[in-house]
Amino acid sequence: MIETRLTGETPDLAQDNIEKLKELFPDIVTDGKIDFDKLKQDLGDYVDDSAERYNFSWNGKGQALRLAQTPSTGTLRPCKEESKDWDTTENLYIEGDNLEVLKLLQKSYHNMVKMIYIDPPYNTGKDFVYPDNFKDSIENYKSITGQTDSEGKNISNNSETSGRYHTDWLNMMYPRLRLARNLLTDDGVIFISIDENEVDNLKKLCNEVLGEDNFIGQITALCNPKGRSQDKYIANCHDYLVIYSKISLAKGDLSIGKNDDEIDSDYNLEDENGLFRELELRNTHREFGKHNRPNLYYPFYVSEMGDISFSKNEKYKNIVFPNWEDGFEGCWTWGLEKANSEKNLLVAKHVRGRWKIYRKAYANIDGEGPLKQMKSIWTDKKYHTEKGQSIFNDLFNTKDKIFQAPKSIDLIIDCIKMSQLKSGIVLDFFSGSATAAHAVMQLNAVDEGNRKFIMVQLPEPTDKNSEAAKAGYDNICEIGKERIRRAGEKIKEEKGLLAQNLDIGFKVLKLDTSNIRKWHPKGNDLEASLLDAINNYVVGRTELDIVYEIMLKFGLDLTYSVEEFIIEAKKVYSIGFGVLMICLDNDITTSIAKGILEKVQALAPETTRVVFKDNGFKTDSNKTNIKEILKCGGIDEFITL
Known part of the structure; x- marks a missing residue:
């Protein structure tokens, strides 16, 4: 059984990277440190040690990297009263600085997120951008969001006159993208909305991360057909979607299903096997031909009635090669063996005085509909910002712009479809009005998917003169949460029985400093410091706060069920049906441990950790005996905090 002392910090990502290097190159470790000269030797010709080489750099890049690797001392505190369907939902809404939140999610959601969509600040000079504090990110966050008093908030516009126009934006995005990458599944995809101000820098950034x-690819989405009248020279009508995968994907991996209208238009023929269309078997790209695909160059033999054979005789005397009208020797798209095995799909037609070979392509194969590649330019009205604004305003029953220019839910729905996500997690860590959450629920209702969302948003205060403030929304998070509530209820109402099992809830979690008290002795009053330290927790925190911090630190899904039960007047929490058992009471005795063990055996999880307060045991001998009881009972880890 492992014994662990829990602290209030997240994993040290820099140290984790060092350990990975040591596994790959064990000879580079000298006195417990990395010998970088030896690492260069091990890498051989792959090392570029010349002074001049292509490099994307800016002022503060190294500091931004260190910020991504610095462990967080924060936590996420549950807020049941602002949540919806707390006990059953698998969705999360997290309020806080997304940099710290991404750090906190590293263990629980590492390699777990199938699709990320973000719409970060475009750096137009009017965006909400604030400088990260390299010394104390949590206190900086609380200061800028008005949770603590400050001499002056760091909330500011990133104007071009600042002298650090692009630098500040890059320093904000770099650590966040690095942390976000860790959360993506191996086949995960990230979609980033951006405009011309930073699209070039964004691609360089993503190339590195x-x-x-x-x-x-990069998609151009027509979002404002009227154009922006405030632009200096050209009225901009579009945004971009920059798309990256975590690893290289196969051709067609981002194709989506055709809709009914497209199927009816494209598949205009029908036989006993269903709707189909005829596609020319000859490769229509002239870069491929007999010269480089000789195995795809062979003849068919066709009768006067259009029957096909692979050998010539009196009936099949019309020879057909994949040649072009000008004599260029092309090639087929199928090899001879496949053509033989799929002969029933081949059709010969006499076209403009010569025979051509076609193949039947059915709309439905083994229950799967036809796919299409999305194009690089999206012009459909459903993507317009005006459409996104209209849907938002309808939800809030207002003509006022409580939230300015929300994204179209159809744009995000098509991104989700491209990611091939039917059951898994969608993350948006610049969630704004929570359009992504709306899109997830809407798509689940349409195709009976089981997608979950994690929304992360800084509770940026609304301007006191804004329509949002007049409507009673003090910060952006209040707007986002209310949108999810309203959108979920509307979807359920519209879909009726089809949406009766739809998850329209969300757990609200809020970023804060760790619940676990730090040792900060006061030199002038050491006795008071010692008395304070007897209580393990920060004043004002609840046991549920601590339970969720423990879940975070041990990498458990934050939507796991949390059940409470009583053993000899002591409250015990069971997380994930016994994966984690927590008792934060005082005067813990061996009988409590035996009761926990009985509960674990009844639940029968694969592994179990048990957590107690370090000063919660009745005596030191009780602690020793409890450890032995749990060890003999097969408990995997004994944790104190």
Whole structure:
């Protein structure tokens, strides 16, 4: 049985990277430290040690990297009263600085998020951008959101006159993208909305963080057909979607299903097997032909009635090669063996005086509908910002712009479809009005999917003269949460029985400093410091706060069920049906441990950790005996805090 002392910090990502290097190159470790000269030797020709080489750099990059690797001392405190369907939902709404939140999610959601969509500040000079505090990110967060008194908030516009126009934006995005990458599944995809101000820098940034080979594409989305009248020279009508995968994906991995209208238009023929269309078997790309695909160059033999054979005789005397009208020797798209096995799908037609070979392509194969690649330009009205604003305003029964220019839910729905996500997590850590959450619920209601969302948003205060403030919304998070509530209820009402099992709830969690008290002795009053330290927790925190911090630190899904039960007047929490058992009471005796063990055996989880307060045991001998009881009972880890 492992014995662990829990602290209030997240994993040290820099140390984790060092350990990974040591596993790959054990000879580079000298006196417990990395010998970088030896590492260079091990890498051989892959090391570029020349002074001049292509490099994307800016002032503060190194500090931004260290910020991503610095452990967080924060936690996420549950807020039941602002949540919806707390006991059953698998969705999360997290209030806080997304940098710290991403750090806190590293263990619980590492390699767990299938799709990320973000709409970060575009750096137009009017965006909400604030400088990260490299010394105390949590206190900085609380200061700028008005949770603590400050001489002056760091909330500011990032104007071009600041002298650090692009630098500040890059320093904000770099650590967040690095942390976000860790959360993506191996086949995960990230979609980032951006405009021309930072699209070039964003791609360079993503090339470094996600890999240039993993660039999927850049989509131009028409969002404002009227154009922005305030632009200096050209009225901009579009935004971009920059798309990267975590690893290289296969061709067609981001294709989506065709809709009914597209199927009816494209598949205009029908036989006993269903709707189909005829596609020319000859490869229509002239870069492929007999010269480089000789195995795809062979003849068919066709009768006067259009029957097909692979051998010539009196009936099948019309020879057909994949040649072009000008004599270019092309090639087929199928090899001879496949053509033989799929002969029933081949059709010969006499077109403009010559025979051509076609193949039947059915709309439905093994229950799967036809797919299409999304194009690089999206012009449909459903993507317009005006449509997004209209849907938002309808939800809030207002003509006032409580939230300015929310994204179209259809844009995000199509991004989700491209990610091939039917059951898994969608993350948006610049969630704004929570359009992504709305899109997830809407798509689940349409295709009976089981997607979950994690929304992360800084509770940016609304301007006191804004329509949002007049409507009673003090910060952006209040708008986002209310949108999810309203959108979920509307979807359920519209879909009726089809949406009766739809998850429209969300657990609210709020970023704060750790619940576990730090040792800060006061030199002038050491006795008072010692008395304070007897209580393990920060004043004002609840046991549920501590339970969720423990879940975070041990990497448990934050939507796991949390059940409470009593053993000899002591409250015990069971998380994930016995995966984690927590008792934070005082005067713990061996009988409590035996009761916990009985509960674990009844639940029968694969592994179990048990957590107590370090000063919660009745005596030191009780602690020793409890450890032995749990060890003999098969408990995997004994934790104190």
